[in-house]
Amino acid sequence: MEEVPIIDMKGIVKIYPDGTKALKGVDFSVKQGEIHGLLGENGAGKTTLMKILSGMLPPTEGKIYVKGREVQFKSPADALANGIGMVHQHFTLVEVFDALHNIILGMEGHGHFSKIDVDNARKKLQKLMDELNFQVPLDVPVENLPVGVQQRIEILKVLYRNVDVLILDEPTAVLTPIEVKELFDVLRTLKEQGKTIIFISHKLREVMEITDRVTVLRKGEVIGTVNTSEATPQLLARMMVGRDVVLRIQKPPKEPGEPILRVENLWVKGDRGEDAVKGLSFEVRAGEIFGIAGVEGNGQTELIEAITGLRKIEKGKIILNGKDITGRPPKELYNLGVAHIPEDRTHMGLILDMTVAENAVLGLHWREEFTGILNSIRWSNVKEHAKKLIEKFDIVAPGVDAPVKSLSGGNQQKLIVAREVSKNPELIVASQPTRGVDVASTEYIRNYLVKLRNENKAVLLVSADLDEVLQLSDRMAIMYEGQFVGIVKPEEVTEEQIGLMMGGIKDES
Amino acid sequence: MKADKLSNIMKPLLESLIAIIIGVVIGAVVLKVSGYSPVEAYAALVKGAVGSIYGWSMTLSSATPIILTGLTFAISARTGIFNIGAEGTVYFGAIAAIVFTNMFANPVLGLIGGIIAGILWALPAALLKVYRGVHEVISTIMLNWIAFYTALYLVLGPLANPNDPNKTLEVPASARLPLLMKGSELSLAFIIAIVAAVITYYILWHTVLGFELRASGYNERAAQYGGINPKRAIIWSFVIGGIMSGLAGATEVMGRPPSYAISQGMANIYGYGFDGIGVSLVGRNHPIGIIFSGIFFGALKAGATYMQIDAGVPLEMVKVVQGIIVVAVAVPGLWDLVKKVVRR
Incomplete structure (x- = not known):
């Protein structure tokens, strides 16, 4: 006799307005009082599924049952009313408010001018904290509190709304190891008190440690649900990354040449001041694609920004071609033969309000061919250059004077690639070069990166798309928490090994 | 593509035109309610501003300083900066021109004095912004007050005219800008403002510097990625803006009869910096648009006198109507700016 699951999602399909099929008919059920892991790579659909469950997104198709009763959520408030609350990866706290006011925010009372009953709220919160056996300072502005404490405030905020099911999206991503341990203690306490927890993660070790059951998602589909006690990291890794190999890129064997880029014991801080890159050393040689795989947020962005002169190096x-380029500004690096395809196409790679022509020379606009007397711009040459790029890369654009935002995502990305290649670089740093790009453009860009390698350029590729790294790289590293778990040749590793490494476990066998 | 370009110019023009009509209509209602004849009042305004050669000369000479201060605001807005420090810069431009012309009795050196003062007074806000992250709105507002009282001290003290208690030392006759029309207030200063607008346009759209300013203004992060130093861009935009406002002050005292000096309470150089913001917004922060919107503002100023004399509308009411028209006309430009700021 099967008890009625507290959460039962049936045949959930989610198609985003841009046509992306994020979920392809997912069945997902959670038992009362368990800690249920939701495991998968970037883009597997974990967060989308949970946003649907917490009322933030409507499903395109499918039904949701809570304790056997069908529900339809129009907003997070509906989900909360049904006892489901989510703690997001990016906190939603008002930084200058203290914990108390953050927690009661939105439940102050009725009417705009009614008095907030702070004392009562404080009592209720204190009682809640005593029950849960964890404390947070209620009167300190949250911006002055460590991240781990802020997260507890987020958890408290949800529990204060009387939820039974707590969803945590990648809760350990921002925590130190000690904070992770403390979080797990809190989760165990919550479980003892009968709460149900859904734990979204890509970290195998954590999923193995804290969960009772695990559901693995891959590319919008459920691969399976297993009891954690019966699972092994190897099994989960295989479920997470196992895949059919899609179109293979033609890549002739090639003996790499001299090292072009050398990185030595690199330390870089992230936006919050944490160590994002922790003592990395590697080199990229001429005629080689060096790929960096790994779940996003493990220091890849900071590494790329440091190499391309956009972030301070601690x-x-x-070293580029034997010359120390540490801390040099982008302009100097470009003049020395670095090209950079940035991960954020719309906010960094292009200036959307400027024209195609203007964007076609961004980062090389100072070159002699484009400038005349008194540092004037020779627009005829600039437009000529833009036309050449459009022609050579088959970019669909209404014209060189059209604003670049009128181009489709794929064509925008092709324009960036075209521009960067036109710098005639020796090192191409390509970060997520095909993200959000249509299939045809993706193939074009991938083939072009291989062409550059065949022309003896050095290519540093960072991608969250594991297929891309596997197919293109001559050597690849797997990055995890600011370090390389290993550097391998794609043809010499199994998917299981890569999955383990992406989850932070180095397979010694 | 050609049609695209045309509509790019036509759309703001049309918007401005509609805004002017709306402003005029609301102004008419206010006049009517207050018991004045709108037809008579507007007829006087138009006649005074553009009804005669003399009217035109008043319109254009009134437009001169606000075209220049409009350029200050425009070049900073194009760089993503909200520089409202033109006001204070005008004072020092005027003071420097008086000092320089009294020392050298040469118009060119007078203008150079104004430019130097403009640059120097623009730099504090620029450097505070770039190196200490002080928001330019805060710093320029405060610097405006510092400029006001410092200038007032200089006007009343060291530069006071020993022969005329109502104003400062005069710009000597040999250093004054030649008049374009005898008996009018229209001098070479107007030509200087037009040339300045054309140069600003050229810098923004035909030089590497302008490209970098605009790129930083649209998207600082992308500009930085594009090998541009946004800090350098910000400093340049303040410096060029300072030059324009410094020139506004200098040309006002060197080319505006009859006083050729700063009046005791600085009334004759007060307010141009703030007017420039409106001029720039109406001109859509475009140097060529600013020439036209500057002339429009100048016409309102020149015509206001006649509204008072011919139609018997009191000065206060004239200012109300003027204000209504200006606000209505500035709305589209302001709206663009707000959208841009919100988008960030």
Whole structure:
């Protein structure tokens, strides 16, 4: 006799307005009082599924049952009313408010001018904290509190709304190891008190440690649900990344040449001041694609920004063709033969309000061919250049004077690639070069990166798309928490090994 | 593509036109309610501003300083900066021109004095912004007050005219800008403002510097990625803006009869910096648009006198109507700016 699951999602399909099929008919059920892991790579659909469950997104198709009763959520408030609350990866706290006011925010009372009953709220919160056996300072502005404490405030905020099911999206991503341990203690306490917890993660070790059951998602589909006690990291890794190999890129064997880029013991801080890159050393040689795989947020962005002159380097050296380029500004790096395809196409790679022509020379606009006397711009040459790029890369654009935002995502990305290649670089740093790009453009860009490699350029590729890294790289590293778990040749590793490494476990066998 | 370009110019023009009509209509209602004849009042305004050669000369000479201060606001807005420090810069431009012309009795050196003062007074806000992250709105507002009282001290003290208690030392006759029309207030200063607008346009759209300013203004992060130093861009935009406002002050005292000096309470150089913001917004922060919107503002100023004399509308009411028209006309430009700021 099967008890009625507290959460039962049936045949959930989610198609985003841009046509992306994020979920392809997912069945997902959670038992009362368990900690249920939701495991998968980037883009597997974990967060989308949980946003649907917490009322933030409507499903395109499918039904949701809570304790056997069908529900339809129009907003997070509906989900909360049904006892479901989510703690997001990016906190939603008002930084200058203290914990108390953050927690009661939105439930102050009725009417705009009614008095907030702070004392009563404080009593209720104190009682809640005593029950849960964890404390947070209620009167300190949250911006002055460590991240781990802020997260507890987020959890309290949800529990204060009397939820039975707590969804945590990648809760350990921002925590130190000690904070992770403390979080797990809190989760165990909550479980003892009968709460149900859904734990979204890509970290195998954590899923193995804290969960009772695990559901693995891959590319919008459920691969399976297993009891954690019966699972092994190897099994989960295989479920997470196992895949059919899609179109293979033609890549002739090639003996790499001299090292072009050398990174030595590089330390870089992230936006919050944490160590994002922790003592990395590697080199990229001429005629080689060096790929970096890994779940996003493990320091890849900071690494790329440091190499391309956009982020301060705390310690270590970057050497290009034997020349120390540590801390040099982008302009100097471009003049020395670096090209950069940035991960954020619309906010960094292009200036959307400027024209195609203007964007076609961004980062090389100072070159002699484009400038005349008194540093004037020779627009005829600029437009000529833009036309050449459009022609050579088959970019669909209404004209060189059209604003670049009128181009489709794929064509925008092709324009960036075209521009960067036109710098005639020796090192191409490509970060998520095909993200959000249509299939045809993706193939074009991938083939072009291989062409550059065949022309003896050095290519540093960072991608969250594991297929891309596997197919293109001559050597690849798997990055995890600011370090490389290993550097391998794609053809010499199994998917299981890569999955383990992406989850932070180095397979010694 | 050609049609695109045309509509790019036509759309703001049409919007401005509609805004002017709306402003005029609301102004008419206010006049009517207050017991004045709108037809008579507007007829006087138009006649005074553009009804005669003399009217035109008043319109254009009134437009001169606000075209220049409009350029200050425009070049900073194009760089993503909200520089409202033109006001204070005008004072020092005027003071420097008086000092320089009294020392050298040469118009060119007078203008150069104004430019130097403009640059120097623009730099504090620029450097505070770039190196200390002080928001330019805060710093320029405060610097405006510092400028006001410092200038007032200089006007009343060291530069006071020993022969005329109502104003400062005069710009000597040999250093004054030649008049374009005998008996009018229209001098070479107007030509200087037009040339300045054309140069600003050229810098923004035909030089590497302008490209970098605009790129930083649209998207600082992308500009930085594009090998541009946004800090450098910000400093340049303040410096060029300072030059324009410094020139506004200098040309006002060197080319505006009859006083050729700063009046005791600085009334004759007060307010141009703030007017420039409106001029720039109406001109859509475009140097060529600013020439036209500057002339429009100048016409309102020149015509206001006649509204008072011919139609018997009191000065206060004239200012109300003027204000209504200006606000209505500035709305589309302001709206663009707000959208841009909100988008960030």
